[in-house]
Amino acid sequence: MNAFLHIHPGLSARIRCLLLGAVLACFVAGVAHAAQRPPNVLVILTDDQRWDAMSCAGNRLLKTPNMDRLAAEGVRFANVFVTTSLCSPSRASLLSGQYARQHRVQNNFTEYPNDLPGYPRRLKDAGYETAYIGKWHMGEDNDQQRPGFDHWFSHRGQGNYFDNEFNDDGVRRKVPGYYTTAVTEHAIEWLRKPHDRPFLLILGQKAPHGGPIQPEPRFEHALDHVAIPRPANADDYASPDKPAWLKESYPTWHGLGGPLYGQKEYDRFVRAYLTTLLSVDESIGRIYETLQTVGQLDNTVIVFTSDNGFVLGEHGRVDKRTAYEESLRIPLLVRYPPLARPGTVVSNLVTSLDLAPSLIDLAGAKPLRNIHGKSWKPLLAGKRVRWRDAFLYEYNFEKQFPYTPNVRALRTDGWKFIRYPHGDGSPDRFTAELYDLVRDPLEQHNLIADPRFAAQRRRLERDIEKLSRRIGPDSMPVYEGITNVLPKY
Secondary structure, eight states: OHHHHOOOTTSOHHHHHHHHHHHHHHHHHHHHHHHHSOOEEEEEEESSOOTTSSGGGTOSSOOOHHHHHHHHHSEEESSEEOSSOSHHHHHHHHHHSOOHHHHOOOSTTOOOOTTOOOHHHHHHHTTOEEEEEEOOOSSSSOOOOOTTOSEEEEOSTTOOSEEEEEEETTEEEEEEEEHHHHHHHHHHHHHHSOOSSOEEEEEEOOTTOOSSOOOOGGGTTTTTTSOOOOOTTTTGGGSTTSOHHHHHHTTSTTBTTSTTOSHHHHHHHHHHHHHHHHHHHHHHHHHHHHHHHTTOSTTEEEEEEESOOOEESGGGBEESOSSSHHHHBOOEEEEOTTTOOTTEEEOSOEEGGGHHHHHHHHHTOOOOSSOOOOOOHHHHTTOOOOOOSEEEEEEOOBTTBTTSOOEEEEEESSEEEEEOOOSSSSOOOSOOEEEETTTOTTOOOOOTTOGGGHHHHHHHHHHHHHHHHHHOOOOOOOOOOSSSOOOOO
């Protein structure tokens, strides 16, 4: 600007003032335009990470300094839930802001519909440069580039922890080494490229998903010295007030009594689950430093979350799918200095449906229609707004994994009501469940048959039917059962 201030001295004072005013106006307009540029968006998505698998959420076994730094410099959402605890349906909900019955991805073998809007397309239409790097997992066999992304670096299905094959913008190539390192290196390379537009980058990690779970060798023994206690509610699956299917599933590979989870194997399993996250945490640190180096750290909305939770022995289970807290709850950390006050903890009832409208709101892009998610942008700034007090949970029985029936549940701020529809229109054949989450956060005492809570049960039954009708028509497969013996209650 200094060069423009050297105005020819022969001009009159009035003309010099007019010229100087014009120059200043242009300068201010340029600064304002730069300030109005939408923020970059970076979403880091893990697979099967429960909400408490990070030290900032109180985990005493696992140290995650880079997750903790995001929480300390931004906002930690303490009550975040998925509406379907299964990878593909939940990932589609994260992208679209819709329940599974709306977006139609209701199992792990269905691809994200090409005609379904989501936040990547909205940001791309708003002028963003978009990239997807890492695990996508909607559709097992197709690794082709999905609509909405300028750059694509992903793979078929689950992928491998070591030496995975990626589709790099149409060219398939095996990338040697550990998965977390491979996708992190590629993300760093992409971030270091010049970007003359705001960008969206989604980085999908494989960890800590199993099949089997494989930690990075240098972290493999990091928790060998740590005692792994069994959960306090590990044995309540056998309680007479729990549904019969829970006890039936106990000896399967979705149950703690299965052949994979004796005490020695259980300890090894939990350690493997946790130590894969040490690599993820280190990856977050490297991405953070890269954004700092390229001068985009504070102009980037950094979101860290997961596609669903995971049960590590609670209620005799080792899986997700169920409506118990360990299966439903996920982490959500957001760092964005222009809005997010450092160290804030938000307790509102947030769901996976809220990610899409929130990122679209932050980017100033065109809102999605016919969704049930809400933008948490005002919550970042500490504003008090009207918010939900309940959400619906739905899971559909899978013939390939017949260890969990159809599940429909209502989760409120303090209560949970769960039912297990058979799927053919007949009455539920398993015991329903009712939990007072304030007094019984471990969900050990099913109050469904307690006459003292009959009125509460009726209220929640009405509420779940009302919310279900508002979302839209429900359909589900017929539950064939683990043993095909469906005891009535």
